[in-house]
Amino acid sequence: MIEIRDLHKSFGSQKVLNGVNMTIMDKEVVTIMGKSGCGKSVLIKHIIGLLRPDSGKVLIDGVDITVLDMKELDTVREKLGVLFQGGALFDSMTVFGNVAFQLKEKTKLSRGEVRDRVIQALEDVGLKGIGKKYPDELSGGMKKRVALARALITEPAIVLFDEPTTGLDPIITSSIHRLIMTTHEKYGYTAVVISHEVPGIFDITSRVAMLHKGEIVEYAPPDEIRNSSSPVVRQFITGSLEGPIESLD
Numbered sequence: 270m271i272e273i274r275d276l277h278k279s280f281g282s283q284k285v286l287n288g289v290n291m292t293i294m295d296k297e298v299v300t301i302m303g304k305s306g307c308g309k310s311v312l313i314k315h316i317i318g319l320l321r322p323d324s325g326k327v328l329i330d331g332v333d334i335t336v337l338d339m340k341e342l343d344t345v346r347e348k349l350g351v352l353f354q355g356g357a358l359f360d361s362m363t364v365f366g367n368v369a370f371q372l373k374e375k376t377k378l379s380r381g382e383v384r385d386r387v388i389q390a391l392e393d394v395g396l397k398g399i400g401k402k403y404p405d406e407l408s409g410g411m412k413k414r415v416a417l418a419r420a421l422i423t424e425p426a427i428v429l430f431d432e433p434t435t436g437l438d439p440i441i442t443s444s445i446h447r448l449i450m451t452t453h454e455k456y457g458y459t460a461v462v463i464s465h466e467v468p469g470i471f472d473i474t475s476r477v478a479m480l481h482k483g484e485i486v487e488y489a490p491p492d493e494i495r496n497s498s499s500p501v502v503r504q505f506i507t508g509s510l511e512g513p514i515e516s517l518d
């Protein structure tokens with residue numbers, strides 16, 4: 270379980286998180302949405318411990334990770350798989366090398382075991398037999414799949430997805446959503462997905478959180494979000510220019 274309690278974060282005079290509260294249950298898939306630049310990536314970076322808050326807590330299985338030292342944080346990070354915005358595969362490595370990376374770095378598995386796990390992970394993301402290719406040779410959707418295989422290879426309890434479908438066409442977007450669903454069923458991870466893909470993302474999500482002006486203004490199942498009376502949520506899901514969300518910055 271992930272518990273975010275009264276999280277505050279500013280950069281200089283810019284307040285980005287202004288008391289974020291959110292609980293994510295084990296094996297839940299939740300979405301965080303909010304306008305570009307509202308602090309979604311900043312929030313996710315606090316869950317990984319890449320950023321430290323000004324105040325507040327992030328509890329992962331009861332452990333407040335905001336006060337851990339680097340070594341303790343490394344232990345917690347073993348529970349986490351992350352798909353960063355933009356994918357960030359190692360271009361100089363083959364797909365196989367990319368997916369095998371964590372296993373080679375962090376475990377003492379034999380070469381044969383590593384190979385078997387990479388082959389299985391690639392099969393799980395629908396990319397059988399492409400291990401020898403380089404990232405440059407892949408489409409945007411395939412790169413995302415490789416990034417997911419790379420994140421899943423250590424069988425993390427929690428997977429964080431930062432805009433996994435941004436820049437992809439609607440069909441590929443649906444296929445990535447389906448992939449999150451099928452790998453979630455197989456691996457049983459807890460997932461936090463940052464996404465603007467409304468309403469498609471609602472199909473794979475148990476709850477949706479709306480981040481606005483540094484706070485979660487609504488956190489509810491997709492059906493409630495669809496029928497929300499919150500002006501912020503209504504404006505965001507309809508893409509209207511009129512409302513509390515400013516469209517000019």
Ligand SMILES: Nc1ncnc2c1ncn2[C@@H]1O[C@H](COP(=O)(O)OP(=O)(O)O)[C@@H](O)[C@H]1O
Binds near residue numbers: 280305
């Ligand atoms: N390391 C940083 N230093 C200074 N400002 C930052 C840093 N990271 C993010 N910001 C600022 O915080 C705001 C939120 O950024 P971000 O979380 O990336 O937005 P998004 O919701 O689009 O993911 C932006 O204004 C961004 O410029």
Ligand SMILES: [Mg+2]
Binds near residue numbers: 309310311354431
């Ligand atoms: Mg972002």
